[in-house]
Each structure stands twice: as structure tokens, then as C-alpha cells.
Amino acid sequence: MVSIDKENHTDFLSRSVSYLENRGFNNIKADLEGYETPKSFIKKGSDITITPDIVADKKGIKHFFEISVKSEKPHLLKSKWMFLDVLSKMKSYRFKIISTKGHYKFTNTMLDDLNMDKKMIKINS
Template identity: 50%
Template sequence: MIGKQKLENIAILEKSINHLQAQGFENIKADMPGYETPKTFLKKGAGSNMVPDISAVKNGIKHYFDISLKLDKPSILKSKWLLLDTYSRLNAAVFKIITTKGHFKFTDQLLEDINLTNKEPLKI
């Protein structure tokens, strides 16, 4: 999610956190009030910050999660996903995308557009 979407969809973020806790993830950090903020990435040139929606640890491996919801201008989301995917591969971490009912097709299309077809989104 990006910017204002996070404020409008806190319930989806909380549902995702509860799902991850049930799956055995620990040290959960989320970009929402009441949680520690995950690592922030600065995009040089644009001067914008990119923060994964959720980060957690399971079996000693760091996982980064981003929630996919429909939006009008997906270019920001695409660049965020490419950054998180590249960073996670370089640092022996895992990057996953979480999506909900009504956003599956949008998510699959974005993954195809940026050639991340090997990513299977978590459907919550």
C-alpha cells in the first residue's frame, strides 16, 4: 500500500498481522500506529521514502510483506515492489505480497507487468 491507502485500510493491515502471527512470525513491525516502523528505504533522485507494510522474522529469516490494493497509478507500487524484491534477494530475505478478495486480478497483472511472475501472492 502507499500513503493514504494505509490510513484508509488499517483493518486489512491488522488482519494481515493477525494472520502472520498465527503462522508463527515473530518480531513483527508494521507501518501503522502501535507498531515499530519497518526499515525505511530512500529512493534517490525522487527523494521519496519507501516502507514495507510489514516486516517479520520466521525461523531466523527476515520477511518483508507489502499489501496489494487497487489504485489509479500503480507505477509507485511497481517500483516499491521491485526495490523490496531486489533488496530481499541481496540480503537473504524473503519478499511476499499480500492481497485480499477483489484485488487478485490487479495484483497478478502488476506482477506480470514487472516480471515477478514467480511471486505467488498470499490471499487473505
């Protein structure tokens, strides 16, 4: 999610972290109290910073997780997802999208626009 949306959806972010902990992920980094903040990537020549919502390890493989909620800036979100998808393919990481009820259609539309063939992780409220 984009930093503008993070303020409104911290509860969903913490539920997502709990979900991942219950699924055996470790070394979890998230922009939440009590967790280390994930590494940020800075676009050269501008002041744009890209920080994955959640980074976790499982069986020695790094996973990037993005929280998908309806956004005021879908263009910025698409750029972020494309960057993380390319980075994960280059480094043999995994990139997954997490969404919740009320945001599935938005998420599917975004994935279709980007031609990304991803199955989203659905977490109920």
C-alpha cells in the same frame, strides 16, 4: 501499498498482521498502532521514501510483506515492489505479497507486468 492507500486499508493491514502472528512470525514491524514502524529506505537524489508494509522474522529469516490493493498510483507501487524484490534477493530475505478478495486480478496484473513469479498470500475478509 502506497501511503495514499494506507489510510483506507488499515483494517486489512491489521488483519494481515494477525494472520502473520498466527503463522509463527515474530518481531513484527508495521505502520500500525502498537507496532514499531519498519525501516524506511530513501532514494538518493530525491525525496522518495520506501517503507515496507510489514517486516517480520521467522526462523531467523527476515520477510518483507506488501499489501496489494487497487491503487491510484500503480507505477509507484511497481517501483516499490521491484526495489523490495531486489533488496530481498541481495540480502537473502523473503518478499511476499498479501492480497484480499476484489484485488486478486489487480495483483496478478501487477506481478505479470513486473515479471515476478510470486504466489500471493490470499486473506479473506
